[in-house]
Amino acid sequence: MQKRHLGRSGLEVSCLGLGCMGMSEFYGPADEAESMATLERALELGVTLFDTADMYGRGRNEELVGRFLKGRRDRVVLATKFGIVRDADGGPGRSICNRPDYVREACDASLKRLGVDTIDLYYAHRIDPKAPIEETVGAMAGLVRAGKVRALGLSEVSAVTLRRAAAVHPIAAVQSEYSLWERGPERAVLPACRELGIAFVPYSPLGRGFLSGQVTSTETLAADDFRRVNPRFQGANLDANQALAEAVRRLAATIGCTAAQLALGWLLAQGEDIIPIPGTKRRRWLEENCAAATLTLSDHELSLLDAAFPPGAATGARYPEAAMNTLEV
Numbered sequence: 001m002q003k004r005h006l007g008r009s010g011l012e013v014s015c016l017g018l019g020c021m022g023m024s025e026f027y028g029p030a031d032e033a034e035s036m037a038t039l040e041r042a043l044e045l046g047v048t049l050f051d052t053a054d055m056y057g058r059g060r061n062e063e064l065v066g067r068f069l070k071g072r073r074d075r076v077v078l079a080t081k082f083g084i085v086r087d088a089d090g091g092p093g094r095s096i097c098n099r100p101d102y103v104r105e106a107c108d109a110s111l112k113r114l115g116v117d118t119i120d121l122y123y124a125h126r127i128d129p130k131a132p133i134e135e136t137v138g139a140m141a142g143l144v145r146a147g148k149v150r151a152l153g154l155s156e157v158s159a160v161t162l163r164r165a166a167a168v169h170p171i172a173a174v175q176s177e178y179s180l181w182e183r184g185p186e187r188a189v190l191p192a193c194r195e196l197g198i199a200f201v202p203y204s205p206l207g208r209g210f211l212s213g214q215v216t217s218t219e220t221l222a223a224d225d226f227r228r229v230n231p232r233f234q235g236a237n238l239d240a241n242q243a244l245a246e247a248v249r250r251l252a253a254t255i256g257c258t259a260a261q262l263a264l265g266w267l268l269a270q271g272e273d274i275i276p277i278p279g280t281k282r283r284r285w286l287e288e289n290c291a292a293a294t295l296t297l298s299d300h301e302l303s304l305l306d307a308a309f310p311p312g313a314a315t316g317a318r319y320p321e322a323a324m325n326t327l328e329v
Helices: 032-044 056-069 100-114 133-145 159-166 189-196 235-255 259-268 283-294 299-308
Strands: 003-005 012-014 049-051 077-082 084-086 094-096 119-124 149-155 173-177 199-203
Touching (some): 056 077, 056 100, 077 149, 100 119, 133 149, 149 159, 173 189, 235 259, 259 283
Parallel strands (some): 077 119, 173 199
Antiparallel strands (some): 084 094
16 A cells, blocks of 8 residues: 655555544444454555544543554554543543643553553644643653654644644644545645645545445434434435435446545545545455555546535534534634
């Protein structure tokens, strides 16, 4: 698989990474044996960037990835995140904390769960408006000096905050939702990344499975599947968005690839600094996604997709209202 660079960090990764979140939570029941087999297959296919976070499964996802890493650590560029704090009683509530003391505590806890000495790429998962970004990044930089972290990242950050952060310590990557049906980063964040030499890591590059054509109704989803409460998958929003998914399917059929491969191919064509991390917990979808790395789209095909998916084409917010307030801070 082709390689790309995480900004100026010196870290080289596969052009497609693997999002591990769904192996532990949010998208229905998981099968640990299949998840482990999927992680192994990803390595076989040349995937080297594995993405997790301390809040996925309340730490269980880091533990899962940690078990897989035993004997394979030198083959993986490991990314994890801190900053979203789950309710201690197991309830649905969440808060955001970026305080310097919490940054250090969270890193030590992640290192323990992962069973590693160093995290390659450590992200602030969400930005806490109550904590000055200079103090948060200063604490993260301290982790680099201590040898616990190799490179720093920020997730769902505004261009203004990103520039302030980069003035404190080099930022290797910004992770935000970016896909054919979510082109918001093109307004300000992606240009800021390019100005500063920072890689951009799109999560949910398949629109949470929507662009692949696998989700046509929430009735088929597990009761605890996050998409059941996602506005873009609700009622009239879902009906309106089906036309967008159909446009991908039609063009994919003429090219001879799947809708998922076409959506990923479009992202990869947006620049060498783009490193999507499609998430999956099954080998079948992993193999389909990885094949997108060999897809070459013509200028005409790219223009057709741009015309079908102009910024703002999707109907509905990408998160419930409370979560929307935590984005691009």
